[in-house]
Amino acid sequence: xxxxxxNSPSLSVQEGRISILNCDYTNSMFDYFLWYKKYPAExxxxxxxxxxxxxxxxxxxxxxxxxxxxxxxSLHIVPSQPGDSAVYFCAPSEPAYMKTSYDKVIFxxxxxxSVIP
Amino acid sequence: xxxxxxxxxHLIKEKRETATLKCYPxxxxxxxxxxxxxxxxxxxxxxxxxxxxxxxKGSIPDRFSAQQFSDYHxxxxxSSLELGDSALYFCASSLIAGGWYTQYFGPGxxxxxx
Numbered sequence: 001x002x003x004x005x006x007n008s009p010s011l012s013v014q015e016g017r018i019s020i021l022n023c024d025y026t027n028s029m030f031d032y033f034l035w036y037k038k039y040p041a042e043x044x045x046x047x048x049x050x051x052x053x054x055x056x057x058x059x060x061x062x063x064x065x066x067x068x069x070x071x072x073x074s075l076h077i078v079p080s081q082p083g084d085s086a087v088y089f090c091a092p093s094e095p096a097y098m099k100t101s102y103d104k105v106i107f108x109x110x111x112x113x114s115v116i117p
Numbered sequence: 118x119x120x121x122x123x124x125x126x127h128l129i130k131e132k133r134e135t136a137t138l139k140c141y142p143x144x145x146x147x148x149x150x151x152x153x154x155x156x157x158x159x160x161x162x163x164x165x166x167x168x169x170x171x172x173x174k175g176s177i178p179d180r181f182s183a184q185q186f187s188d189y190h191x192x193x194x195x196s197s198l199e200l201g202d203s204a205l206y207f208c209a210s211s212l213i214a215g216g217w218y219t220q221y222f223g224p225g226x227x228x229x230x231x
Binding site for chain 2 (some may be wrong): 044046093105107109
Protein backbone atom coordinates (compact mmCIF):
# COMPACT_ATOMS: atom_id res chain seq x y z
CA UNK A 1 0.00 0.00 0.00
CA UNK A 2 1.66 3.16 -1.21
CA UNK A 3 1.35 5.88 1.36
CA UNK A 4 3.21 8.39 -0.78
CA UNK A 5 2.59 8.97 -4.45
CA UNK A 6 4.29 11.16 -6.98
CA ASN A 7 2.09 10.63 -9.97
CA SER A 8 4.26 12.40 -12.51
CA PRO A 9 7.22 10.17 -13.31
CA SER A 10 8.81 12.89 -15.41
CA LEU A 11 8.56 16.59 -16.09
CA SER A 12 10.24 18.78 -18.70
CA VAL A 13 10.47 22.52 -18.17
CA GLN A 14 12.14 25.33 -20.07
CA GLU A 15 14.97 27.09 -18.31
CA GLY A 16 13.71 30.13 -16.41
CA ARG A 17 10.17 28.83 -16.08
CA ILE A 18 8.52 27.34 -13.02
CA SER A 19 8.76 23.65 -12.17
CA ILE A 20 5.96 22.21 -10.06
CA LEU A 21 6.39 18.76 -8.57
CA ASN A 22 3.46 17.16 -6.77
CA CYS A 23 3.16 14.63 -3.97
CA ASP A 24 0.12 12.99 -2.38
CA TYR A 25 0.02 10.99 0.82
CA THR A 26 -2.56 8.97 2.69
CA ASN A 27 -1.26 8.69 6.24
CA SER A 28 -2.73 11.48 8.37
CA MET A 29 -0.05 10.89 11.02
CA PHE A 30 2.60 12.38 8.75
CA ASP A 31 3.53 15.74 10.16
CA TYR A 32 6.85 16.55 8.54
CA PHE A 33 7.69 16.41 4.87
CA LEU A 34 11.03 16.56 3.15
CA TRP A 35 12.06 16.94 -0.45
CA TYR A 36 15.24 15.34 -1.73
CA LYS A 37 17.02 15.74 -5.01
CA LYS A 38 19.08 12.92 -6.43
CA TYR A 39 21.54 12.65 -9.27
CA PRO A 40 22.41 9.20 -10.65
CA ALA A 41 24.99 7.33 -8.57
CA GLU A 42 25.00 10.02 -5.88
CA UNK A 43 23.40 10.26 -2.46
CA UNK A 44 20.06 12.09 -2.12
CA UNK A 45 20.49 15.74 -1.21
CA UNK A 46 18.10 17.38 1.21
CA UNK A 47 16.37 20.36 -0.39
CA UNK A 48 13.62 21.73 1.78
CA UNK A 49 11.14 20.61 4.39
CA UNK A 50 7.82 21.66 5.83
CA UNK A 51 6.08 20.81 9.06
CA UNK A 52 2.36 20.34 9.35
CA UNK A 53 1.91 23.55 11.31
CA UNK A 54 2.78 25.51 8.17
CA UNK A 55 1.27 25.64 4.73
CA UNK A 56 4.26 27.18 3.00
CA UNK A 57 8.01 27.18 3.38
CA UNK A 58 10.38 29.05 1.14
CA UNK A 59 14.11 28.79 0.64
CA UNK A 60 15.57 30.71 -2.25
CA UNK A 61 14.23 29.36 -5.51
CA UNK A 62 12.44 26.51 -3.73
CA UNK A 63 9.00 26.76 -2.15
CA UNK A 64 7.02 23.89 -0.71
CA UNK A 65 3.28 24.13 -0.19
CA UNK A 66 1.30 21.84 2.07
CA UNK A 67 -2.45 21.27 1.92
CA UNK A 68 -3.19 19.06 4.91
CA UNK A 69 -6.87 18.65 4.22
CA UNK A 70 -6.10 17.38 0.74
CA UNK A 71 -3.01 15.46 1.91
CA UNK A 72 -1.10 17.08 -0.89
CA UNK A 73 2.15 18.95 -1.15
CA SER A 74 4.01 20.51 -3.99
CA LEU A 75 7.49 21.79 -4.65
CA HIS A 76 7.90 24.89 -6.79
CA ILE A 77 11.23 25.79 -8.35
CA VAL A 78 11.45 29.28 -9.76
CA PRO A 79 13.30 30.00 -11.95
CA SER A 80 14.25 26.52 -13.09
CA GLN A 81 17.87 26.00 -14.05
CA PRO A 82 19.54 23.20 -16.04
CA GLY A 83 21.36 22.14 -12.85
CA ASP A 84 17.99 21.34 -11.31
CA SER A 85 17.65 18.37 -13.66
CA ALA A 86 17.49 15.39 -11.31
CA VAL A 87 15.05 13.01 -9.66
CA TYR A 88 13.02 14.57 -6.84
CA PHE A 89 11.61 12.58 -3.95
CA CYS A 90 8.90 13.59 -1.52
CA ALA A 91 9.60 11.98 1.87
CA PRO A 92 7.09 12.12 4.72
CA SER A 93 7.80 11.48 8.36
CA GLU A 94 5.82 10.71 11.48
CA PRO A 95 6.46 12.52 14.77
CA ALA A 96 9.84 11.60 16.18
CA TYR A 97 8.39 10.54 19.52
CA MET A 98 6.45 7.80 17.79
CA LYS A 99 9.62 6.21 16.40
CA THR A 100 7.63 3.96 14.13
CA SER A 101 8.55 2.72 10.71
CA TYR A 102 8.14 6.08 9.03
CA ASP A 103 11.19 7.68 10.51
CA LYS A 104 13.01 6.22 7.55
CA VAL A 105 12.79 7.76 4.09
CA ILE A 106 10.50 5.88 1.79
CA PHE A 107 11.69 6.31 -1.73
CA UNK A 108 9.26 5.86 -4.53
CA UNK A 109 10.08 6.36 -8.17
CA UNK A 110 10.15 10.11 -7.64
CA UNK A 111 9.73 12.65 -10.40
CA UNK A 112 12.47 13.08 -12.95
CA UNK A 113 12.82 16.75 -13.79
CA SER A 114 14.52 17.88 -16.97
CA VAL A 115 15.21 21.57 -17.36
CA ILE A 116 15.83 22.41 -20.97
CA PRO A 117 18.27 25.24 -21.69
CA UNK B 118 29.41 22.13 7.21
CA UNK B 119 30.38 18.56 7.96
CA UNK B 120 28.52 15.93 6.00
CA UNK B 121 28.00 12.21 6.26
CA UNK B 122 31.15 10.33 5.36
CA UNK B 123 31.14 6.87 3.88
CA UNK B 124 34.08 4.64 3.25
CA UNK B 125 35.19 3.17 1.05
CA UNK B 126 33.62 4.95 -1.89
CA HIS B 127 34.19 1.97 -4.15
CA LEU B 128 34.66 -1.69 -3.31
CA ILE B 129 35.14 -4.72 -5.50
CA LYS B 130 34.70 -8.20 -4.04
CA GLU B 131 34.39 -11.76 -5.25
CA LYS B 132 31.36 -13.96 -4.66
CA ARG B 133 31.24 -15.49 -1.18
CA GLU B 134 33.64 -12.90 0.22
CA THR B 135 32.78 -10.47 3.00
CA ALA B 136 32.61 -6.69 2.93
CA THR B 137 32.43 -3.99 5.56
CA LEU B 138 31.05 -0.56 4.79
CA LYS B 139 31.55 2.32 7.18
CA CYS B 140 29.47 5.39 7.88
CA TYR B 141 30.45 8.43 9.91
CA PRO B 142 27.40 10.54 10.71
CA UNK B 143 27.28 14.29 10.98
CA UNK B 144 28.67 15.30 14.40
CA UNK B 145 26.05 15.15 17.18
CA UNK B 146 23.62 13.16 15.04
CA UNK B 147 22.30 10.21 16.98
CA UNK B 148 20.60 8.12 14.31
CA UNK B 149 22.06 6.28 11.35
CA UNK B 150 20.19 4.68 8.46
CA UNK B 151 21.40 2.34 5.73
CA UNK B 152 19.86 2.13 2.26
CA UNK B 153 20.61 -0.03 -0.76
CA UNK B 154 20.08 1.04 -4.35
CA UNK B 155 20.38 -1.71 -6.93
CA UNK B 156 20.89 -0.97 -10.64
CA UNK B 157 17.81 0.72 -12.03
CA UNK B 158 16.02 0.55 -8.68
CA UNK B 159 14.90 3.03 -6.05
CA UNK B 160 16.85 3.20 -2.79
CA UNK B 161 15.50 0.68 -0.28
CA UNK B 162 15.78 0.99 3.48
CA UNK B 163 17.88 -1.68 5.15
CA UNK B 164 18.29 -0.87 8.83
CA UNK B 165 18.60 2.01 11.29
CA UNK B 166 20.15 2.68 14.67
CA UNK B 167 19.18 5.23 17.30
CA UNK B 168 21.57 5.83 20.15
CA UNK B 169 23.47 2.66 19.27
CA UNK B 170 20.39 0.45 19.38
CA UNK B 171 18.69 -0.98 16.32
CA UNK B 172 15.57 1.11 15.80
CA UNK B 173 14.08 -0.28 12.62
CA LYS B 174 14.71 -3.02 10.13
CA GLY B 175 13.78 -3.19 6.48
CA SER B 176 14.63 -5.57 3.69
CA ILE B 177 18.06 -6.52 4.99
CA PRO B 178 19.24 -10.04 4.16
CA ASP B 179 20.23 -12.31 7.03
CA ARG B 180 23.75 -12.35 5.57
CA PHE B 181 24.05 -8.68 6.47
CA SER B 182 24.49 -7.24 9.92
CA ALA B 183 25.13 -3.77 11.19
CA GLN B 184 25.89 -1.92 14.35
CA GLN B 185 26.42 1.56 15.67
CA PHE B 186 29.40 2.19 17.89
CA SER B 187 29.93 4.42 20.91
CA ASP B 188 31.24 7.22 18.67
CA TYR B 189 28.02 6.88 16.62
CA HIS B 190 29.72 5.64 13.51
CA UNK B 191 28.10 2.59 11.96
CA UNK B 192 29.33 -0.41 10.01
CA UNK B 193 27.40 -2.62 7.64
CA UNK B 194 28.87 -6.11 7.45
CA UNK B 195 28.01 -8.23 4.45
CA SER B 196 28.98 -11.89 4.26
CA SER B 197 28.72 -14.59 1.59
CA LEU B 198 28.42 -11.91 -1.02
CA GLU B 199 26.27 -12.62 -4.03
CA LEU B 200 26.22 -11.02 -7.46
CA GLY B 201 22.89 -9.41 -6.56
CA ASP B 202 24.51 -7.50 -3.72
CA SER B 203 26.17 -5.24 -6.26
CA ALA B 204 24.61 -1.88 -5.54
CA LEU B 205 25.07 1.60 -4.16
CA TYR B 206 24.84 1.66 -0.39
CA PHE B 207 23.84 4.92 1.21
CA CYS B 208 24.13 5.92 4.79
CA ALA B 209 22.12 8.77 6.28
CA SER B 210 22.14 10.43 9.67
CA SER B 211 19.74 12.58 11.63
CA LEU B 212 19.31 14.16 15.01
CA ILE B 213 16.14 13.11 16.79
CA ALA B 214 15.39 16.32 18.64
CA GLY B 215 12.64 18.87 18.78
CA GLY B 216 10.07 16.55 17.29
CA TRP B 217 11.17 16.87 13.69
CA TYR B 218 14.35 15.78 12.06
CA THR B 219 15.97 15.64 8.66
CA GLN B 220 18.02 12.80 7.23
CA TYR B 221 21.22 13.78 5.50
CA PHE B 222 22.70 11.29 3.11
CA GLY B 223 26.28 10.38 2.40
CA PRO B 224 27.74 10.02 -1.09
CA GLY B 225 27.35 6.26 -1.05
CA UNK B 226 29.62 3.24 -1.42
CA UNK B 227 29.50 1.43 -4.72
CA UNK B 228 29.92 -2.29 -4.14
CA UNK B 229 30.66 -4.53 -7.09
CA UNK B 230 30.56 -8.28 -6.62
CA UNK B 231 32.30 -10.29 -9.34
